[in-house]
Amino acid sequence: MIKLNVQDETSRLRAVVLGIAESNGPTPKIEDAYDPKSIEHIKAGTYPSERDMILEMDALNKVFEKYEVKVYRPKTIKDYNQIFTRDIAFVVDDKLIISNILPDREKEIDAIQYIIDQIEPNKIIRASEDVHFEGGDVMLWNNHIFIGTYKGDDYKDIITARTNMKGVNFIKSLFPNKIVKEFDLVKSNTNAKENALHLDCCFQPVGKNMAIIHKEGFKNETDYLYLVNLFGMENLFHISKDEMYQMFSNVFSISNKVVVSEKSFTRLNNWLRKHEFIVEEIPYAEISKQEGLLRCSTMPLIRD
Numbered sequence: 372m373i374k375l376n377v378q379d380e381t382s383r384l385r386a387v388v389l390g391i392a393e394s395n396g397p398t399p400k401i402e403d404a405y406d407p408k409s410i411e412h413i414k415a416g417t418y419p420s421e422r423d424m425i426l427e428m429d430a431l432n433k434v435f436e437k438y439e440v441k442v443y444r445p446k447t448i449k450d451y452n453q454i455f456t457r458d459i460a461f462v463v464d465d466k467l468i469i470s471n472i473l474p475d476r477e478k479e480i481d482a483i484q485y486i487i488d489q490i491e492p493n494k495i496i497r498a499s500e501d502v503h504f505e506g507g508d509v510m511l512w513n514n515h516i517f518i519g520t521y522k523g524d525d526y527k528d529i530i531t532a533r534t535n536m537k538g539v540n541f542i543k544s545l546f547p548n549k550i551v552k553e554f555d556l557v558k559s560n561t562n563a564k565e566n567a568l569h570l571d572c573c574f575q576p577v578g579k580n581m582a583i584i585h586k587e588g589f590k591n592e593t594d595y596l597y598l599v600n601l602f603g604m605e606n607l608f609h610i611s612k613d614e615m616y617q618m619f620s621n622v623f624s625i626s627n628k629v630v631v632s633e634k635s636f637t638r639l640n641n642w643l644r645k646h647e648f649i650v651e652e653i654p655y656a657e658i659s660k661q662e663g664l665l666r667c668s669t670m671p672l673i674r675d
């Protein structure tokens with residue numbers, strides 16, 4: 372049996388599900404892609420190869436080995452994208468909440484059934500079909516649950532909007548003792564630089580009291596100011612539109628001292644080191660072409 376425990380984003384990691392790039396399938400058709408950055412690379416002929424993405428995920432796996440983190444991998448589904456495990460389910464405290472994700476990605480959940488089977492059934496939570504959320508939009512911080520959402524009336528036409536207000540309220544109802552704060556995110560189906568696909572694409576805490584943030588990813592300045600107020604301006608690392616596009620906010624914490632980051636994120640990695648983090652730099656730029664990075668490809672099961 373796996374004894375789940377995740378209270379935040381940065382406590383020492385002990386067990387994690389890491390996505391896989393094996394049998395990712397051929398380059399998708401434009402009409403089958405579900406984020407603008409993938410579409411951009413399909414058009415340009417630069418969509419990442421399976422081989423390159425496998426190498427990148429192996430590099431992340433090696434870091435987990437170094438820190439003696441127990442790693443679970445999804446079972447392989449033929450020709451199916453299974454890189455971004457983060458979105459398909461997530462752990463809050465000792466519960467596994469299974470997401471209602473974009474229908475294009477639904478099969479990904481079958482591939483982790485063998486892991487779900489090792490969890491006490493009364494700790495597993497599912498929501499009804501009209502309740503939408505993906506793990507990339509959900510983040511834990513002290514007594515808070517932060518949730519990225521999209522409140523526009525055109526929600527159903529926005530393929531990059533994955534968490535609705537029903538999703539926010541559902542999570543709120545599960546954790547009456549936590550402060551659930553939702554953020555209306557900026558979305559674009561067509562321009563990746565104007566698209567905060569998930570909350571972790573424009574914001575993420577690191578360490579005990581710091582965070583990476585892209586101000587313009589928040590539709591309302593008051594939401595951005597809420598975070599400024601909570602963390603303190605001096606503890607925030609602000610990233611530009613271009614850095615959001617490169618996925619700077621999507622690094623991944625192994626502890627409140629150790630952060631895995633992309634090797635080309637020089638400005639961020641220097642800032643982290645200046646604040647006494649150990650930065651484990653790995654190549655992940657090919658995977659970033661699908662508008663996801665390190666946080667997106669991991670699903671923590673146990674942290675201290």
Ligand SMILES: NC(=[NH2+])NCCC[C@H](N)C(=O)O
Nearest residue numbers: 406455507569661662663667
């Ligand atoms: N947690 C995340 N930010 N996940 C990124 C997922 C990217 C994937 N291309 C999608 O559109 O679903």
